[in-house]
Amino acid sequence: MQAIVVEQITKSYGAKGAVKALDGISLSVAKGELFGIIGPDGAGKTSLLRILATLILPDAGEAYLQNLHVxxxxxxxxxxxxxxxGxxxxxxxxxxxxxLSFFAAVFGTRIEDNYDLIKDIYVQLEPFKNRRAGALSGGMKQKLALCCALIHKPEVLLLDEPGTGVDPVSRKEFWDMLQRLKSWGITILVSTPNMDEAELCDRVALLHNGRILAMDTPAGIRGSYERPLFAVRSDEMYRLIQDLRQWPGAYSCYAFGEYAHLALQQSLQGFDTQADSVMAELQQYLESRHHTGIEVLRAEPGVEDCFIASTKDR
Amino acid sequence: MNRFTAFIIKEFRHILRDRRTLLILFGMPMAQVLLFGFVLTNEIKNAAIAIVDPSKDAQSTALIQKLASSGYFRIEKNLEAASQLDPAFKEGKIKLAVVFPPDFARQLDHDGSAPIQLLGDASDPNTATTLINYAANIIQDFSAQRKAEAVLPYQIEVQTHMLYNPELKAVYSFVPGVMTLILMLISAMMTSITIAKEKEMGTMEVLLASPLKPIQIILGKTAPYLVLSFINAIIVVLIGVFIFGMPIRGSILLLGLESALYMFVALSLGILISTRAATQQAALFMSALGLLMPTMLLSGFIFPRESMPYVLQVLGNIIPATWFNQIIKGVMIKGAGIEVLWFQTCVLGVMALVFVVLSMRNFKDRL
Known part of the structure; x- marks a missing residue:
C-alpha cells in the first residue's frame, strides 16, 4: 500500500500566481518508507510539506495520505x-x-500510552524535563519537537528540514532515530537542503524550482551519473576552478569541500581505458598554468553531483 | 486530560510566566483608576488671582472678601491699574483677574448695577472656564444678597441642584470610563496579541495541523482572559467604591451581567483583529488605533459626546464603549435598571453577535 500519493500538485504564490513554488509534482511513498525531499532553499519543499500537512491548499492536483484526501x-x-x-x-x-503533555492532550492521548515509541529520544531529554523549551540547545529542541510530533503515534510523519540549525552530532543522532522509527511502520517524509543526508533515506526526490529532477534510491541516483568525475586540488583553489572551467574537455567545475569537482564532456562509456591519459593531460595543463601542489583523483559521484548535473542539463 | 482543559492550563501558564503581561493585566487598571481619580480632576482650589480695585470702597471690599473666603481663590496680587495685568498673566503667576470700576459702590447705589470685568488665562481653556464660572457664581450670589436687601418688585431666583452627583465629583465619570477602557483593552488587545503570538512563534502551525477545532483554539485562548478581565472589573469597582466613595445605586448583579456582555463583545473584537493580524506588533497597533483611541476619545469618557461634530457622534455609536459607558453610569450612579437600559444592552448584544459571526468566518483553519 502507498502511504503517500501526490499527483500533479501545483502551487503558486503572489499576484496572479507570479511565483510558482510547485510545478506539477507527483510522487508516491510506500508504507514504512523513509523518503527524502532533497533540494536547495526555495525549491518548494516547505510548500509541499504544508500541503501534505493540510495547512495550505494546492492550486491543482490531488494528494492522499493513508488514502485520505488532504x-x-x-x-x-x-x-x-x-x-x-521547519x-x-x-x-x-x-x-x-x-x-509534551500538552501535545499529548491535544491529540487525545497520554505520554505513558506511546512511551515506547519516544523512549529512545525522551531518555536524552529527561534530565532537562523541567527546563523551559526556549533554554534548550538546538539539538535538544529538535528532539523535543520530534517527541511532540510522535506522541500520538502518527501513521505518517512529515518533517520539514529537521537538520537545520543543529550540530552535526545531533543531526546524526536524529537520523538514527528516524531509522529506528521505521521499525514501527511509520511512514516518514523528510525534507532537507543537505545533499549528504540523502544517503540516509530509502528513496529520495531531487526538487528544484518546484519540479522533481530525479526520484530513486540514493544508489540509483548516483548510478545515473553519466560523466567521468575528478576531484582536483591545488594551492590556489579559486584560480584552479577558473582554469579548469577553461580546459577544453571540461563540462562543469565547482567547489566541493576541499576539492574542486570536475565533470568531463565525454560520456562515461569506455572511459576507463582512457582515464590515465586524461589525468596526465590534465596534470600537464595545470602545470602549464603554474599551479603548485596539484592533486588529481577519480571521484565517485555523490547525490550533490547528480543534483548539480541535472540542474545544468535543464 | 481533556483537550480543552489542557489548552486552558497552557494558556494560564503563558500568562503567569510572563511578568510583562501580568503587569499590564493588573498593574495598568489600578494605576489608571488611581491616576484618573487623584490627578485628573476638574476641581480647582486656591487658584492665584489678581484684583484691580481702584474704587476701594465698602462694596468692592466686601466682594473681594467673599471671593477670597470661598476657598477657590487666593489673592496673589492687588494691582493699581489694569495695565499691570498683562505682565502678571505672562509670567503665569495668576490665572484670573477681577477688575472693578473706579466708582463701584457709587454706581451700584445710584444705578442699581455696576460692571465687573473677569479676565481668564485661556491658554488653558478648561481651567479658565472653570475659574470664570466659580467667580461669576460668587458675584451672582453677592448681587442676589444685595437685591434681597433692597426690596425689589420682581425677583427671579435660580436654584440649581446637581442630580446624582451633587458635589460634581469627577470620579463619578472616571471610574466608569476607566472600566470601559480597561475591559476593552484587556479583553480585546490581550486576546488579539496572544493569538497573533501563536502565529508569530509558529506554534499556530502545529496547532492547526492537530485535531484541535478552531472553536477550541479560540475559546481556549479567550476563556482565561475573560476570567482575568472580570477580576479586573471587580478591582476597578472596589477601588471606585472604597477609595473614591463611588456609589453603586443599582443592582450589582445587573452590573456584573452587563460587564460580562461588554467583555464578550470586546473578546470577539479581539479575535476578529487576530484573524487579520499576523504579528503581535500588528495586533497591538490595530488594537491601539482601532480600539484604544476611539474608546478614549469618542465614547464620551473624556469629551462630552453632545459637543462633538455630527460625524464623530455617529462614529461614536459604533463603538461598544459608548453604550457600555451609558449602562455602567446608569447602574452605578443613577440606580437605573434593565427597564431603562434595555436599548443599550440590545445594541451590545447585536454587536457581540456580529463580531462573533465575523470572526468565526474569518478564522482560517489553514495557514
Missing part, C-alpha cells in the same frame, strides 16, 4: 499525521514536560 478529508487526516515545521514551533516558555 483537502477533503483534512479533519480526519489531522489526527493521524505528525508534523514538525521552524522550532513549541512553546518556549513551557518546560519540556509541559510541552
Amino acid at each position: 483537502v477533503r478529508d483534512y479533519k480526519r487526516l489531522r489526527s493521524l499525521l505528525g508534523y514538525m515545521p 521552524r522550532f514551533s513549541l512553546y518556549q516558555d513551557l518546560s519540556v514536560q509541559e510541552n
Whole structure:
C-alpha cells in the first residue's frame, strides 16, 4: 500500500500566481518508507510539506495520505499525521514536560500510552524535563519537537528540514532515530537542503524550482551519473576552478569541500581505458598554468553531483 | 486530560510566566483608576488671582472678601491699574483677574448695577472656564444678597441642584470610563496579541495541523482572559467604591451581567483583529488605533459626546464603549435598571453577535 500519493500538485504564490513554488509534482511513498525531499532553499519543499500537512491548499492536483484526501478529508487526516515545521514551533516558555503533555492532550492521548515509541529520544531529554523549551540547545529542541510530533503515534510523519540549525552530532543522532522509527511502520517524509543526508533515506526526490529532477534510491541516483568525475586540488583553489572551467574537455567545475569537482564532456562509456591519459593531460595543463601542489583523483559521484548535473542539463 | 482543559492550563501558564503581561493585566487598571481619580480632576482650589480695585470702597471690599473666603481663590496680587495685568498673566503667576470700576459702590447705589470685568488665562481653556464660572457664581450670589436687601418688585431666583452627583465629583465619570477602557483593552488587545503570538512563534502551525477545532483554539485562548478581565472589573469597582466613595445605586448583579456582555463583545473584537493580524506588533497597533483611541476619545469618557461634530457622534455609536459607558453610569450612579437600559444592552448584544459571526468566518483553519 502507498502511504503517500501526490499527483500533479501545483502551487503558486503572489499576484496572479507570479511565483510558482510547485510545478506539477507527483510522487508516491510506500508504507514504512523513509523518503527524502532533497533540494536547495526555495525549491518548494516547505510548500509541499504544508500541503501534505493540510495547512495550505494546492492550486491543482490531488494528494492522499493513508488514502485520505488532504483537502477533503483534512479533519480526519489531522489526527493521524505528525508534523514538525521547519521552524522550532513549541512553546518556549513551557518546560519540556509541559510541552509534551500538552501535545499529548491535544491529540487525545497520554505520554505513558506511546512511551515506547519516544523512549529512545525522551531518555536524552529527561534530565532537562523541567527546563523551559526556549533554554534548550538546538539539538535538544529538535528532539523535543520530534517527541511532540510522535506522541500520538502518527501513521505518517512529515518533517520539514529537521537538520537545520543543529550540530552535526545531533543531526546524526536524529537520523538514527528516524531509522529506528521505521521499525514501527511509520511512514516518514523528510525534507532537507543537505545533499549528504540523502544517503540516509530509502528513496529520495531531487526538487528544484518546484519540479522533481530525479526520484530513486540514493544508489540509483548516483548510478545515473553519466560523466567521468575528478576531484582536483591545488594551492590556489579559486584560480584552479577558473582554469579548469577553461580546459577544453571540461563540462562543469565547482567547489566541493576541499576539492574542486570536475565533470568531463565525454560520456562515461569506455572511459576507463582512457582515464590515465586524461589525468596526465590534465596534470600537464595545470602545470602549464603554474599551479603548485596539484592533486588529481577519480571521484565517485555523490547525490550533490547528480543534483548539480541535472540542474545544468535543464 | 481533556483537550480543552489542557489548552486552558497552557494558556494560564503563558500568562503567569510572563511578568510583562501580568503587569499590564493588573498593574495598568489600578494605576489608571488611581491616576484618573487623584490627578485628573476638574476641581480647582486656591487658584492665584489678581484684583484691580481702584474704587476701594465698602462694596468692592466686601466682594473681594467673599471671593477670597470661598476657598477657590487666593489673592496673589492687588494691582493699581489694569495695565499691570498683562505682565502678571505672562509670567503665569495668576490665572484670573477681577477688575472693578473706579466708582463701584457709587454706581451700584445710584444705578442699581455696576460692571465687573473677569479676565481668564485661556491658554488653558478648561481651567479658565472653570475659574470664570466659580467667580461669576460668587458675584451672582453677592448681587442676589444685595437685591434681597433692597426690596425689589420682581425677583427671579435660580436654584440649581446637581442630580446624582451633587458635589460634581469627577470620579463619578472616571471610574466608569476607566472600566470601559480597561475591559476593552484587556479583553480585546490581550486576546488579539496572544493569538497573533501563536502565529508569530509558529506554534499556530502545529496547532492547526492537530485535531484541535478552531472553536477550541479560540475559546481556549479567550476563556482565561475573560476570567482575568472580570477580576479586573471587580478591582476597578472596589477601588471606585472604597477609595473614591463611588456609589453603586443599582443592582450589582445587573452590573456584573452587563460587564460580562461588554467583555464578550470586546473578546470577539479581539479575535476578529487576530484573524487579520499576523504579528503581535500588528495586533497591538490595530488594537491601539482601532480600539484604544476611539474608546478614549469618542465614547464620551473624556469629551462630552453632545459637543462633538455630527460625524464623530455617529462614529461614536459604533463603538461598544459608548453604550457600555451609558449602562455602567446608569447602574452605578443613577440606580437605573434593565427597564431603562434595555436599548443599550440590545445594541451590545447585536454587536457581540456580529463580531462573533465575523470572526468565526474569518478564522482560517489553514495557514
